[in-house]
Amino acid sequence: MIGFKTLAIPGPTNMPFEVRRAMEVPLEDHRAPDFPEFTLPLFRDLKEIFRTQTGQVFLFPGSGTGGWEAAISNTLSKGDKVLTASFGQFSMLWVEMCRAFGLNVINCDVPWGEGVPLEEYQAILEKDKSHEIKAVLVCHNETATGVTSDPADVRKILNDLGHPALLFVDGVSSVGSLDFQMDNWGVDVIVSGSQKGFMMPTGLAIVGVSQKALDTCANSDLPVGYFNFHDMVKMNEQGYFPYTPAVTLLRGLRAAIDMLNEEGLPNVVARHHRLANGVRAAVEGWGLKNCAVDKKWHSDTVTAILVPESHNANDVIKAAYHNYGVSLGGGLGKVAGKVFRIGHLGWLNETMILQALGGVEMAMIDAGINFQAGSGVGAAVNYYTDARKALAMVA
Ligand SMILES: *Cc1c(COP(=O)(O)O)cnc(C)c1O
Numbered sequence: 525m526i527g528f529k530t531l532a533i534p535g536p537t538n539m540p541f542e543v544r545r546a547m548e549v550p551l552e553d554h555r556a557p558d559f560p561e562f563t564l565p566l567f568r569d570l571k572e573i574f575r576t577q578t579g580q581v582f583l584f585p586g587s588g589t590g591g592w593e594a595a596i597s598n599t600l601s602k603g604d605k606v607l608t609a610s611f612g613q614f615s616m617l618w619v620e621m622c623r624a625f626g627l628n629v630i631n632c633d634v635p636w637g638e639g640v641p642l643e644e645y646q647a648i649l650e651k652d653k654s655h656e657i658k659a660v661l662v663c664h665n666e667t668a669t670g671v672t673s674d675p676a677d678v679r680k681i682l683n684d685l686g687h688p689a690l691l692f693v694d695g696v697s698s699v700g701s702l703d704f705q706m707d708n709w710g711v712d713v714i715v716s717g718s719q720k721g722f723m724m725p726t727g728l729a730i731v732g733v734s735q736k737a738l739d740t741c742a743n744s745d746l747p748v749g750y751f752n753f754h755d756m757v758k759m760n761e762q763g764y765f766p767y768t769p770a771v772t773l774l775r776g777l778r779a780a781i782d783m784l785n786e787e788g789l790p791n792v793v794a795r796h797h798r799l800a801n802g803v804r805a806a807v808e809g810w811g812l813k814n815c816a817v818d819k820k821w822h823s824d825t826v827t828a829i830l831v832p833e834s835h836n837a838n839d840v841i842k843a844a845y846h847n848y849g850v851s852l853g854g855g856l857g858k859v860a861g862k863v864f865r866i867g868h869l870g871w872l873n874e875t876m877i878l879q880a881l882g883g884v885e886m887a888m889i890d891a892g893i894n895f896q897a898g899s900g901v902g903a904a905v906n907y908y909t910d911a912r913k914a915l916a917m918v919a
Contacts, residue, residue, distance in 0.1 A: 530850040532880035534667050534697055534826035535720035537870030543723055546779035547772050554771050560763020566774060567760060569781050573789070574699065574714060574732040576706035582756045583777070584729040585770045588696035591715030591729035592618050594751035595692050599713065599737050601745040602626045604658040607648055607689070609634050609641055612666035613856035618694060619661070625746055630657070636858050637817040639666065639673035646681045649689070659690040659712075665698040668856045670814065670828040670865065671821045672702065679710040690737055696720060699730070700784060701796045701825045701869040712737040721825070723783070723870045724776045783871075793824075798911050799868050799877050800824040805907040806881045806900030810888070815863050825869035826853065830862055835893055837864045843890035850883030874908045 531538055553559070570581040584590055600606070606627050610616035611634035622629050632644045640662055649657065660682065662675045675693045682689060690712040695704055699714065700721030706714055711734065718728035733753055741753055755766040784792055804822060807814055807829055815828035831837045837855055841864050844850040853865030866880055881901050888895060 525849045527849075530848070530876075530879050530883055532866050532868075532883070533851050533853045534865060534867030534869060535717075536726060537720055537723055537867060538872060538876070539725065540723055540780070540783060540871045542783060543776045543779045547725075547776040549772070549775055552771050554769055555764065562778070563760075563763040563774070566778055566781070569785070570730070570777075571732075573781060573784060574706045575704065575708065576732055576734075579706055579732050579734045580738070580757065580760070581730060581732045582753065582760070583765075583769065583774065584731065584751060584756075585727060585768075585773075586729035586751075587719070587726050588694070588715060588717035588729060589617075589621075590751065591696070591717065591731045592621050592694070594729065594731050594753070595713040595715055596622060596625050596627070597744075597746045597748040597751060598733075598753045599690060599740045599744050600625070600627060600658055601743065603628055605630060605652075605656045606659045606661060607645060607657050608632070608661040609645070609663075611638055611640075612636055612663070612668035612671065613858075614668055614694060614696070615661075615663035615666050616857065618663065622661070635817075636669050637671065637815050637821075639671045639821045640678060642677055642681065645678060646685075649681060649685055649687050652687065655688055657687070657689045659692050661692045661694070663694040664704070665695070665702060665823050665825055667697040667823075667826050667853075668828065668865075669816060669859065669863075670823040670826045671816045672698070672823045672825075673821070675711060676705075676709045683710070690740065697823075697825050697869065700780075701792065702823075703793050706732050706734070710734075718773060718777065721869055722777065722780050724773060724780055727770050727773045728777065795872075796824040796869060798908075799872060799874065800827065801911070802874065802877055802904035802907045803827045803866055803868055803881070805903040806884075809899040809901075809903030810885075810895045811899075812895070815859060826865055826867050828853075828855070828859065828863040828865045831864065831893060835891060836861045839891040840864050840884070840887045840893065844883050844887035847890055848883045848886055850880060850887065852880075852884065852887075874904075878904060878908075 714732040718724035719726040
């Protein structure tokens with residue numbers, strides 16, 4: 525294929541040239557005397573991205589899934605009660621991992637397309653007078669359905685009840701793209717990864733941990749080896765790691781953080797909102813439905829689009845890939861064949877979105893879906909030009 529392929533999946537995302545260049549370096553000595561001059565500022569700046577002063581952010585070689593394991597294995601004990609909700613492939617898989625670790629899972633089964641069930645969480649926590657529930661899980665952005673929940677709402681429930689459970693958040697497809705505030709929201713463990721909002725290759729589990737969660741580790745009896753928080757604390761203090769870190773990726777991360785900071789986090793968040801609004805305008809233009817059933821849950825990093833019941837979403841995905849070199853996200857688990865997903869996070873602008881939307885339109889025609897060609901692209905074009913005018917007026 526001549527020209528760029530279109531990577532419109534919610535991770536890996538498009539890697540900026542600056543990040544790629546930063547990783548094009550000779551391999552380095554991770555125990556060199558001057559290595560901390562690189563790592564200590566990196567740790568400090570990472571804390572700012574996670575918006576924490578009192579917590580710490582650890583960089584494990586791994587991926588988001590490893591971060592889930594780190595959260596569980598460091599802080600909890602066999603048989604501990606945890607409150608969870610599954611409403612998509614990712615929230616569901618974290619729940620399954622809790623079960624695999626022998627935790628006593630109280631799971632709220634929520635229709636896919638909805639988010640964290642606040643009333644159910646409230647009712648269950650209210651009944652838990654003896655505080656047997658040790659952790660509450662929140663998937664900030666369910667990437668399978670394009671649903672964003674607000675971790676701050678769950679923090680408020682815990683605070684209002686005076687419930688001491690730890691608050692665990694999956695932020696793999698939100699940190700660095702959506703507003704996220706570790707300290708203000710009282711998040712105890714936040715799990716992220718390198719290949720989504722951080723615009724990097726896969727390979728890092730990026731995990732923010734509160735002081736309260738670190739203190740809890742002493743009482744945990746689950747086996748923890750590779751992902752040991754306290755081994756990280758001890759070595760990170762000196763600017764080193766307990767084992768060989770993925771130094772090349774850390775070089776890329778340095779460049780990615782610099783780019784996020786140069787744009788400014790509030791601007792990054794605003795850009796994601798604007799780009800997402802254009803995608804949502806396109807979905808409406810096509811006459812199709814967003815898998816997220818309510819506006820309040822619409823994700824600014826990924827949109828899952830329901831195809832008409834007469835069609836299979838995989839036909840759109842296949843046509844997009846084979847005929848136009850466009851990668852779309854597939855439906856996972858319960859929504860397989862029902863949705864295709866457009867990832868709109870990371871290093872992305874309006875015309876890159878239009879490229880993906882144009883590819884989707886061609887693929888939908890090939891897959892025999894009935895809609896007016898240009899209706900989605902046109903709606904997005906109108907939205908983006910209006911949004912630009914509004915921005916220019918403010919500036
Ligand atoms: C991608 C993703 C994961 C899984 O992360 P891996 O890096 O693939 O292990 C977990 N949760 C959410 C919400 C995700 O989007």
